[in-house]
Amino acid sequence: EDQVTQSPEALRLQEGESSSLNCSYTVSGLRGLFWYRQDPGKGPEFLFTLYSAGEEKEKERLKATLTKKESFLHITAPKPEDSATYLCAVQAYESGSRLTFGEGTQLTVNP
């Protein structure tokens, strides 16, 4: 059974204070790992796809990295508008199109 665990559950940062969110996963044959951002009252918004260990993707202040057991979402010099819940999901080859989501990390960036 595919499993995704995200930590911490919640994180408070000051504006400009860089940090990382963790996504640990267990899956037999990773097809892809996905990061989403979810604002309150909204649907998740796709951020990144990572396919293989060592891969990195960047978008503005966000950088996602992948190892064989976990993924990190690094946030550099965050701003209040980066406040959101960040979700991680995995897709396994044997699961077809099915995604398994983690419960997310709720990030708050204070000005």
Next chain:
Amino acid sequence: EAQVTQNPRYLITVTGKKLTVTCSQNMNHEYMSWYRQDPGLGLRQIYYSMNVEVTDKGDVPEGYKVSRKEKRNFPLILESPSPNQTSLYFCASSLIGGAAGELFFGEGSRLTVL
């Protein structure tokens, strides 16, 4: 504007009263899916559809039905809702099933079953 539209956004109903949550996408996506989001359980897939007339069960399909008669629409049907189906529901789509992780989500439908 590319979007996934769900209706209704909010609904309070009573046990046993059949309801349908509609979902429509304007991106000509082949793949569509329904999720429910509950505190402590995260997002869980209910049903998905790889293309017209092709649907399959996700992780939590009990108590739900779906149909895919047109490419753009993927309604979620609760034939006899029960209180444990109180949840926040999301419809999502992607271009093809192989890229099913790169999903466009709707704004959500918050359902309360009394």
